[in-house]
Amino acid sequence: MDHWYFLGFLLLILLQLCLVSAEINGSVLEMKRGTSSVPFDPTRVTQLSWHPRAFLYKGFLSSEECDHLITLAKDKLEKSMVADNESGDSIESEVRTSYGMFLQKAQDEVVADIEARIAAWTFLPVENGESMQILHYKNGQKYEPHFDYFHDKANQELGGHRIATVLMYLSDVESGGETVFPNAEGKLSQPKYDSWSDCAKDGYAVKPRKGDALLFFSLHLDATTDSDSLHGSCPVIKGEKWSATKWIHVRSFDTAKWQSVNRDCVDENENCATWASAGECEKNPSYMIGSEDYYGYCRKSCKVCSS
Structure with a gap:
């Protein structure tokens, strides 16, 4: 086993132990039961960077899984939004020009299997994850460098x-x-290739390859935010x-969502208003509204509850 990966593997275990022992905001992380049909294979993982902590898993998804996720999303894409730094509200911005949509957690066996595989790799429970977002970038579309941690208190409550x-x-x-x-930290030492875009040459870059998955952490081991995790998606020059x-x-995230639903009439997804105006409450009620056993993500925008 590559010694760098072995160190990374130990670091991930340490991260989990640190978070559990610290009981961040009073919550102990517990691994949700459920396993993937594809076992975690450490030989496919390469440590890319320590600042930020980033790892690449070659062949994390099969070609069939990739195609399946695209098929689930293709007819439901909407203009991607960003969270306002002050209010936390979803707004349109030229910072992000892709189109996307969110799947329902464990929407089908394939999605559930992938979610379990992610939990096994990251040592973070399934219930701590948001719904999977599928994004589509056409020629010239991109996402300017940004952080995945939040600047507003509203989003941190979930x-x-x-x-x-x-x-992925x-x-x-x-x-x-x-x-x-x-x-x-390694942006200057990474070899740059003529085939890469100018954008990719301005930092440490990862070339998208079907089936590969990139894991990176936005927080340090002490749970403070990591400014080295700034990242973006370079414009597509050719292809999609x-x-x-x-x-x-x-x-x-699941517990926070349930508490929010039981307390207030709120939307749980930044794109709810846009999707509702496009008719998704009727087209996709299981995700938008929910059922007797499952609260939907967009109950406020679908007007099935009152504030």
Whole structure:
């Protein structure tokens, strides 16, 4: 086993122990039961950076899984939004020009299997994760460098800060579309290739390859925010880019969501208002409204509750 990966593996265990022992905001992390049909394979993981902590898992998804996620999302894409730093509200911005949508957690066996695999790799429970977001970037579309941790208190109330991000590449990209870390410590020592975009040469870059997954942490081991985790998606120059993102919080996101639903009439997704106006309350009621056993993510925008 590569000694760098072994150190990374030990670091992830240490991270989990630190978070549990500290009982961040009074919540002990407990691993949700459930296993993936594909076992975690440490030989496929490479440590990319310590500042920020970033790891690449080659072949995390099969080609069939990638195609399945794209099929689930293709007819439900909407303009991607960003969270306002002051209010936490979702707003449109030229900072992010992709299109995307959120799947329901454990929407089907394939999605549930991938979520269990992510938990096994990250040592973070399934219930700490948000719903998986599928993104589609066409020619020229990008996401300017940003942080995945929050600047506003409203979003931090739902499970606390995002501690980790797993970015899964669902397609190859002919040119451009790299994930770039402008503040990464290793950006100057990383070899740069002529085939990379100019954007990718401005930081430590990861080229999207179908099936690969990138894991990086937005918080330090002491749970303070890591400014080295600044990252962006370079513009697609040729071809198109499909990706799936799983954001993972320091506390249970599911518990926070249930508490929020029971307390207030609120939306649990930044795109709810846009989706509701596009008719998704009727087209996709299981996600938007929910059922007797499951609270939907967009009950306020679908007007099935009152504030």
